[in-house]
Amino acid sequence: MYCRNCGEHMNDNQAICLKCGVKVGEGNQYCPNCGKEVNEKAEVCLNCGVSIKKTETKEGGDLNGHDKIKIALFSFFLGNWGVHNFIMGEKKKGFTKIALFLCCGISIILNIIDLIKILTNSYTYNPDAMF
Ligand SMILES: [Zn+2]
Ligand SMILES: [Zn+2]
Structure with missing residues (x-):
């Protein structure tokens, strides 16, 4: 996993990037899967093909994870x-x-x-x- 804000490599259990201090998933400059710089409006990473679209609004409202x-x-x-x-x-x-x-x-x-x-x-x- 890589920081989406600065591209720094992070452990999977990290919640905050130790380099830039931004929360995991925040930012749109780098691919979280391979760490390569991406266009901020891109939907997928052109390097590894992973979807990098931001999921800000949770579909289905917020039922605290319940069905x-x-x-x-x-x-x-x-x-x-x-x-x-x-x-x-x-x-x-x-x-x-x-x-x-x-x-x-x-x-x-x-x-x-x-x-x-x-x-x-x-x-x-x-x-x-x-x-
Ligand atoms: Zn960072
Ligand atoms: Zn990638």
Whole structure:
């Protein structure tokens, strides 16, 4: 693996380039596979043929690595209790839903919003959010 910013060789377990201090995957001047200088707009490295397109926006939203269908099903069947939030590690959101369900049932609305976001790939995992 090579630094995409300066082309310095790095170990696979390195998170930050020791030469330029840039995070792994940041930058677009060098191929991460062979370390050769590449055009910053290139989609593949002309030297080794590896795809070097930047993947900035994660497809499918951010469900903290969980499967979209699984989370959607938990949201659909048990979402009023925030079960899908607990699965993803969003404890605060989960407790908010339980509390709102017990007091007045409006967690149903929050859950419908969650479900729509999950299904439209716009849900963003946030362990600090309350709802
Ligand atoms: Zn570097
Ligand atoms: Zn290359």
